[in-house]
Amino acid sequence: MAWITDRIDRIFSNGEPLHDPIAKPPGEVEVKSTTCYMCACRCGINVHVRDGEVRFIEGNPNHPLNHGVICAKGSAGIMKQVSPARLTQPLRRKPGSERGAGEFEPISWDEAFAMLESRLRHLRATDPKQFALFTGRDQMQALTGLFAREFGTPNYAAHGGFCSVNMAAGMIYTTGGSFWEFGGPDLQQSKLFVMIGTAEDHHSNPLKMALSDFKRAGGRFISINPVRTGYSAIADEWIPIRPGTDGALFLAITHELLRTGRFDDAFAARYTNAAQLVRVQPGHPDDGMMVRNPAAPEVNPDAPLNAWWWDEAAGRPVAAWSEGVQPALFGRYTMPDGTPVATALELLRERVAECTPAWAEDITGIAASRIAQLAAEMAEAALDQAFDLPQPWTDWWGREHDTVRARPLAFHAMRGLAAHSNGFHTIRALAILMSLLGTIDVPGGFRHKPPYPKQVPPGVRTAKSWDDIKPNTPLAGSPLGWPAGPGDLMVDDDGRPMRIDKAFSWEYPLAAHGLMHNVITNAWRGDPYPIDTLLIFMSNMAWNSAMNTQRVRRMLTDKRADGEHRIPFLVVCDAFHSEMTAFADLVLPDTSYLERHDAMSMLDRPISEYDGAMDSVRVPVVPPLGQCKPFQDVLIELASRLQFPAFTRADGSRKFKDYTDFIVNYETAPGSGIGFLTGWRGADGSKSLRGEPNPNQWEQYAKHDCVHFTPIPEAMRYMRGVNRDYLRYAKENGWRKRDDPVVIAIYSEVLQKFRLAAQGQRPGRQPPAELRERVARHGDPLPFWAPPLEHGAVDLGKFPLAAVTQRPMAMYHAWDSQNAWLRQIHGHNRLHVHPRTAQAAGIADGGWMWVESPWGRVRCVAQYSEAVEPGTVWTWNAIGKSSGLWGLHPHADESRRGFLLNHLITDELPGDAGTLSNSDPVTGQAGWYDLRVRLAPAGAPRDDEAMAGDHYADVHGEPLPAAGDALALHSETTWPRHSAPQPAPGQHPGMHRVSSGAAHVLQYFAGRGRRGKTTEQETPT
C-alpha cells in the first residue's frame, strides 16, 4: 500500500487541507435547478457549480416529486460529468478497419451530418423502411416517434418491448391505465399494499417516501417476489413465488373471490363489462362477441357501448346501463331471438373454476392455504375497510354522486410480471382482480395519472398497408399504436409483417412498444426484409439490451457474400463508449443530462401525479463537454435538412432553429395551443395546458424549479374512466380524442376478434396457416395461465432452476459502471443462490461455478442467499461488462469478476409455428425472465452435451484464454471474455488513474483535475 500513501502525499504536498467544512468555498458557486436523469424517476435536483465544475448535487426541496430526497445515484451524477467513458467528438470507423475492432477516427459534426444527410435523403426518397431508429430508455419518445413518422419509416421503437410492455399493454387493454408513469398505488389512503415483481427502479424515490409514510401510519405491506431484496426487504411479509407463475396466483385469488362472493359487485356491474351479454354460439361469426343492441347509438366502433344486460327481476335483456336495473352478473341466458348468451363474468367464473388454490400451489410454490388467506385479506381490505370520501362527482351517464367509495387496497407491479412470454395474460389477470375488488381510480387503491386513463384500446393506430409507406412522405399512421382488431395490424395482403421487428404482425399483434430485441436478428437475416441504416440511441443492444448476446454480436459484424455487412450502416448516439458504440460505423457523442435541455412532456411520459398534470424539464447547468451535442438537436437538424413537413415552412426554410425553439413553438396541429410543455403557455405565459407558444417558456420553467403542475378540479380526481367532467376536460386538453367512458374489459373483445380471425370465422384479415393455432390460443378474451414458452423447449429435468436479473438501487441500466462512486458499491456481480440449492450442486459460498442453459454458459461466483426461493437464482443486471469499455481498465472487476446473464438467454425458440422470437405471443415482450439453468462447480470434469461445440473449453471444462487477452485466464475470472478495444479517440481522460500490479485506482479530487485537461498518469510500483 506504500504506493497509495506516497501518491496521496504527493497530491497534497501543497499544504492545502483536504476539506475545511467551515471555510467559505473558494471561487464562484452557482446553484442551478434541473431534473435528475441518473434513473428514469425524474426527481428535482439542485446542482452546485463552482468555477464551471459540478461540485455537488442535492435534492430540490421545492420539487413536488421528491421534496428534496435524493438517492445514491442522483448524488453521484457529479461523477458522470468526469467519467472516463465520455465520448467527446463524432467518430467514424477507420476506413479498412473491421467493424467491432473499435478503431475510430475523429470527424467534424459537419462531416457527420453530411454523411447522415446524404444517406438518409437517399433512403427516404427510395425506400424509407430501410431506415430504422431504435432507442433505449430515453425520455423523448414523442420527438423520436415524430422523427420516424415524418421520415416515413415504420421501423421505430424505444426500449419498452424489452422492458415492460406487457405491464403497459395488459393493464391498458383492460383498464385504460397502468403503473408508474401512467398510475400507481394511493398509499396515503390505503391499508393493505401488495407489491408483485417489482425491483427498485420504477418511481423509486417517490414510492420509497410513500412507503415510509404508509408503514408509519400502520399500513400492511406484502411483497410477492422470488427475491427478497429492496422493497421486499421492508415488507411486513415476503411471499416467495416461482418466476413466471404470478398469473396462476391471480387466477386462484379470483377463483376464491368469486367462490365466496367477496368482490365489489356494484363496481363490476356498472363500470366493467362483467354484466354484458356475450354470444356463446360456436361457429357463428360473432361467437364470443358482445351481443349488440341495434336501438342504442354506437358512438365508438372500437369501444362500443350498445351492449345488453340481463334483468333478472324481469327475466329479459335490457340495454346496458338502464336506469334502475341491477343486472345479473352470472348466468347463461337465451335472447328473445334465440341467441345463447352468458354474462362476461359467468365466463370468467367458468374459466377460473379449476384454478383453485391447490392448483396454484403446485405452480407457484405458495401454499394453497396462504393463497386462500391472501384472497380473504384482499377482500377484507377492499370491502370491509371501505369508506366513503365526501367528494361529489358526476358519472358519464349524468348520475350525480355525493361521495367516492374508497377501497384501501393498493397494488404495484412491474417487470417481474412483465418479462415473461406469458406476461400479457398474467397482467390482464391482475388488472381484472383489481377491478373486481373495485380498486381502480378510487381513494386507497390504484389511481390514474393524467393524461390517463386512455380508451380501451387507446385511439392511436399504426400504418396498415404498404400504401401507407411512400418515398418522401410521412408515414400514414403512427409507427406505434394500439390495434383494436386484425384490421389495424401492420401486415401486407399475404399477412407478412411490415416492420423489421415484426411488431403488430400476427406473431405479436398488440406490440404497443415494438420489439427492440428483434431488430438486429431480423435485419441480419433480412426477414421480413433487409435494411440499410440502423440508428441506435442510448441503447446497449450489443450487450444487456439483447438476448443471446454472443450471437447478436456476431450478427453485427457478419457480412454478405459480396463483402458488405448484413446491416450495412450502424450509427450509434451515446454519451459513453459502450459495447454498442464499439460496433458503430458512425458514433455521435451525446451530452450528459446536466448539459442539455429536455422536456418530460404530456405528449410522452410526463411526471404527473394523481391530482394533476405535471411536466418538467432539464436545463443545462454546464456547457457540453468537447463537441458533444444533444441527440435532440441532432434530430432537429436532420429533420430540417431533410425538409420533413412538420419541420419546414411553406417556402422550404426550416421552422425550428434548434431543440429549444422546437419545444416552444411546435403544436400538435396548427393553432391547437397544445405543445410539448403545458406550463406558462400563451404569449404572456398566463395559460396552462393549452395556449399559444410563449417564447419565454424555458425561462419560466427554469425560474420555477423546472416543473409545472396543473391541479385538476377536485370533482375530477377519481373514477376518471367514467367521470363525465374529467373525460370532457381530458378531451379539451388533447389527452384523448373522445370523451366517452372507459368500460373496464373483464372480457376482451379486442382479443376475441383476433381469435375469430384465427379460427377463420370472420371475413377480413386472417393469419397465415402456421400461426392460426398460436393466435387463436393467445387471443383469448379471458386471462389464462400457461407455462412460459421456453419451458416447452427445454428439458426442465436437466435445467431445473429459474434464473432472473434485477436492477440494483445504485445503478441504472448499463450506465453506471462508468461512475467512480457507484462502482464502489457494485464493482462486480455474483449469482445469488439459496444455500440448499448450491450445496446440492456442490458449490461453496463464494465458489466459482458454471451456470448453463441450453443456449450458452457463463462462469461466475456463487453467493449464498436465503433471500431467494430455492428454485430461483438471480443476479444484478448489466454490472458485468466487456473488457476495456465504459472507460474501465481492461482488467477491471466489471469484466474480470462480473458477468452477464444475457449470454444464456435465447433470442429465438423453436415451436409449432417455426422458430420465433422468445417473446410474448400477444405483445412481443422479450421473455428474458423465462430462462432455465443448472449449476456446476468450476473445475470439475464435465462430460455432457452442454460442452459440445464450446471452442474455448479445455478438457476440464474450463475456458482457455482468448487469443490476445493479456489477462491470462485463471481460476479467478468470469467467462466469456472479450478482447479489449482501444479507448476511442478523444475519450474523456476523466481522472487520474493509478496502477499497481492488478490494482487500478481511479482518483478524482474536485477542482484539481479541470475538465478537458489530460490528467491520466500511470504509476507502477
Ligand code: SF4
Ligand atoms: S430516484 Fe432516480 S431520478 Fe431520483 S434522485 Fe435517484 S437517480 Fe435521480
